[in-house]
Amino acid sequence: MTDISRSQLESMYAAMLLIRLAEERVAELVERGEARCPCHLYIGQEAIAAGVCATLERTDTVWGGHRSHGHYLAKGGDLTAMFAEILGRATGCSGGRGGSMHLFAPDVGILGTVPLVAATVPLAVGAALASKLRRERAVAVSFFGDGAMEEGGTQESLNMAALYRLPVVFVCENNFYASHLGLLERRAADNIVDLAAAHGLAGERVDGNDVEAVHRAAARAVARARSGDGPTMLECRTYRWRGHVGPSWDMDVGVKRKDELQEWLPRDPIARTKDALQRGGVDEGALTAMESAIRNTIERALADAERAPHPREAELLEHVYVADGMES
Amino acid sequence: MRTLTYAAAIREAFAQLLSSDPRVFVIGQGLWSPWYVGSSMKDIDVEFGRERIIDSPVSENATTGAAIGAALAGMRPIVVHPRMDFMLLAVDPIVNQAANWSYMFAGRAGVPIVIRPIINRGGEQAAQHSQAVQAFFTHVPGLKVVMPSTPHDAKGLLVAAVQDGNPVMYIDDRWLYEETGAVPEEMYSVPIGRGAIRRPGADVTIVASSYAAVQAVAAARMLEAEGIDAEVIDLRSLKPWDREMVFASVAKTQRLVIADGAWHSGGVAAEIAATVAEEAFDCLAAPIRRVTLPDTPAPMSKALEDAYYVRAHHIAAAVRQTLSRTGLSVQMNHGSR
Numbered sequence: 001m002t003d004i005s006r007s008q009l010e011s012m013y014a015a016m017l018l019i020r021l022a023e024e025r026v027a028e029l030v031e032r033g034e035a036r037c038p039c040h041l042y043i044g045q046e047a048i049a050a051g052v053c054a055t056l057e058r059t060d061t062v063w064g065g066h067r068s069h070g071h072y073l074a075k076g077g078d079l080t081a082m083f084a085e086i087l088g089r090a091t092g093c094s095g096g097r098g099g100s101m102h103l104f105a106p107d108v109g110i111l112g113t114v115p116l117v118a119a120t121v122p123l124a125v126g127a128a129l130a131s132k133l134r135r136e137r138a139v140a141v142s143f144f145g146d147g148a149m150e151e152g153g154t155q156e157s158l159n160m161a162a163l164y165r166l167p168v169v170f171v172c173e174n175n176f177y178a179s180h181l182g183l184l185e186r187r188a189a190d191n192i193v194d195l196a197a198a199h200g201l202a203g204e205r206v207d208g209n210d211v212e213a214v215h216r217a218a219a220r221a222v223a224r225a226r227s228g229d230g231p232t233m234l235e236c237r238t239y240r241w242r243g244h245v246g247p248s249w250d251m252d253v254g255v256k257r258k259d260e261l262q263e264w265l266p267r268d269p270i271a272r273t274k275d276a277l278q279r280g281g282v283d284e285g286a287l288t289a290m291e292s293a294i295r296n297t298i299e300r301a302l303a304d305a306e307r308a309p310h311p312r313e314a315e316l317l318e319h320v321y322v323a324d325g326m327e328s
Numbered sequence: 329m330r331t332l333t334y335a336a337a338i339r340e341a342f343a344q345l346l347s348s349d350p351r352v353f354v355i356g357q358g359l360w361s362p363w364y365v366g367s368s369m370k371d372i373d374v375e376f377g378r379e380r381i382i383d384s385p386v387s388e389n390a391t392t393g394a395a396i397g398a399a400l401a402g403m404r405p406i407v408v409h410p411r412m413d414f415m416l417l418a419v420d421p422i423v424n425q426a427a428n429w430s431y432m433f434a435g436r437a438g439v440p441i442v443i444r445p446i447i448n449r450g451g452e453q454a455a456q457h458s459q460a461v462q463a464f465f466t467h468v469p470g471l472k473v474v475m476p477s478t479p480h481d482a483k484g485l486l487v488a489a490v491q492d493g494n495p496v497m498y499i500d501d502r503w504l505y506e507e508t509g510a511v512p513e514e515m516y517s518v519p520i521g522r523g524a525i526r527r528p529g530a531d532v533t534i535v536a537s538s539y540a541a542v543q544a545v546a547a548a549r550m551l552e553a554e555g556i557d558a559e560v561i562d563l564r565s566l567k568p569w570d571r572e573m574v575f576a577s578v579a580k581t582q583r584l585v586i587a588d589g590a591w592h593s594g595g596v597a598a599e600i601a602a603t604v605a606e607e608a609f610d611c612l613a614a615p616i617r618r619v620t621l622p623d624t625p626a627p628m629s630k631a632l633e634d635a636y637y638v639r640a641h642h643i644a645a646a647v648r649q650t651l652s653r654t655g656l657s658v659q660m661n662h663g664s665r
Contacts, residue, residue, distance in 0.1 A: 125390065
């Protein structure tokens with residue numbers, strides 16, 4: 001734990017545990033039919049959101065996609081509002097208009113997540129451009145999966161960000177699958193990180209299941225962005241434990257994935273961090289107390305969300321446009 | 329009042345918006361070029377600096393997406409697509425993202441961007457340098473679409489679009505750039521969603537927008553010599569469009585011809601015709617006529633181009649047809665096929 005303090009590691013551990021345990025509850029809600037919107041679970045990948053967001057300030061923006069519960073929670077999004085959104089309640093973070101794939105928490109820099117693959121990559125570039133034009137310090141972080149590297153808009157965005165030296169960090173969460181299709185069924189080579197150099201920006205391949213490694217790489221990238229030295233792309237290699245969408249363990253996509261999962265499960269980012277904390281002198285009792293507190297928080301949030309009302313039918317036609325006027 | 333060309337009016341709107349609002353910046357291809365976007369942006373980069381006037385990489389998707397991200401972060405970007413055809417590479421950010429954002433997030437965040445595709449056709453430029461696809465975008469909830477035909481509206485609608493707070497597609501047409509008209513010197517806005525009566529008349533209503541509105545006024549002058557008194561409505565905004573103005577006019581004239589410089593099927597003219605048929609059918613004394621491009625891509629050879637585009641004489645012929653009520657006796661070159 002050289003450069004990362006024990007309290008930092010504890011808080012990243014807590015963030016990962018919150019994501020994992022909250023998503024396990026989401027999986028149950030889907031299985032019971034209480035949550036009906038498509039839910040893409042982040043379980044197994046928690047170290048990336050937790051490690052990156054721990055390096056950010058409140059005013060930095062984070063841009064995500066269909067699998068963004070982790071980004072939302074790690075950046076400080078309200079848990080009750082997320083559960084309520086997934087359950088289609090009026091008190092949801094998006095008013096029950098978006099669901100799991102459309103999370104919104106502007107107070108902590110989440111200006112909207114959307115499921116169109118790679119759609120928010122140029123949006124993050126634009127937020128960074130706004131920051132630069134206004135001479136602000138804010139950094140934009142774009143989270144996307146390995147599938148998004150195949151989209152033209154991502155390539156355009158990497159080039160633009162490098163060209164204008166924008167304060168943006170691209171975080172490719174390479175979990176080796178785009179939906180059901182493996183990386184090497186979609187690319188000629190396992191070469192995502194090479195695209196950084198090709199576009200003229202800094203690039204680094206990171207063990208995405210090692211929260212300390214992610215934190216260090218992200219801290220370097222964010223410092224580079226904030227000091228005006230331009231963008232970075234991190235390829236964080238990880239593995240999606242559950243299916244592309246929904247709670248299943250996704251064994252329907254073939255025997256190969258089953259073998260892979262057996263290799264990846266022991267690399268659980270949360271178990272690894274727990275070991276590191278214990279090696280660093282944190283006693284079992286403190287960790288148990290932390291987990292118990294997180295579970296209580298989750299149960300309270302879920303109970304509040306389940307009590308909340310659904311949107312009224314009379315609201316159906318509202319909000320197609322924001323109210324007109326000079327000021328946004 | 330002072331007169332300006334349409335192109336100069338657009339440039340003046342840009343200059344006044346950039347001067348008065350630090351949130352405004354412009355991004356798109358060709359903005360530093362002496363010829364790419366015509367005189368409508370001449371030396372705007374010299375006047376306001378190349379940090380705010382960004383001549384972008386050849387990346388329609390990323391420039392439009394970046395404008396949306398900047399808008400969400402508090403800016404008021406204007407994205408320029410020097411040809412509407414090229415803008416189609418940015419349909420995801422326009423339709424999936426900008427248009428849906430307010431609704432998806434319950435009105436808690438709007439996307440205050442202006443997207444300015446330029447219609448640039450004729451001159452044997454063929455199918456991919458000539459298209460006018462405004463109808464696609466009028467289909468989409470959450471977008472607004474404006475198409476000014478006069479220098480006055482070219483300036484006032486660009487100002488209104490930037491001030492609106494929602495994604496607005498501002499479509500100008502290079503065939504209009506040399507049109508002249510009175511333009512106030514101060515910054516002003518023209519309300520989005522309101523049409524303008526260009527010529528009052530009693531016998532027939534002609535609804536049009538952009539270059540077709542200029543052709544409609546010319547057609548009305550031709551018809552005047554024949555004793556036909558046509559009312560010309562310039563819609564100015566296609567989404568939302570001024571239903572009340574059209575209904576009131578049709579109630580008076582009982583006849584409707586719609587001219588639109590775009591394809592026939594599923595076009596803006598079809599939407600207006602359907603709405604009038606639904607809401608004001610009892611006012612009509614004759615079938616509604618549409619004057620549009622035929623359902624074919626733009627040709628190249630001038631010999632074909634001359635037959636392809638909507639001209640005043642096509643609109644006049646449609647008016648004569650609706651007044652004759654015979655319907656089948658006039659062989660139309662445009663529309664109804």
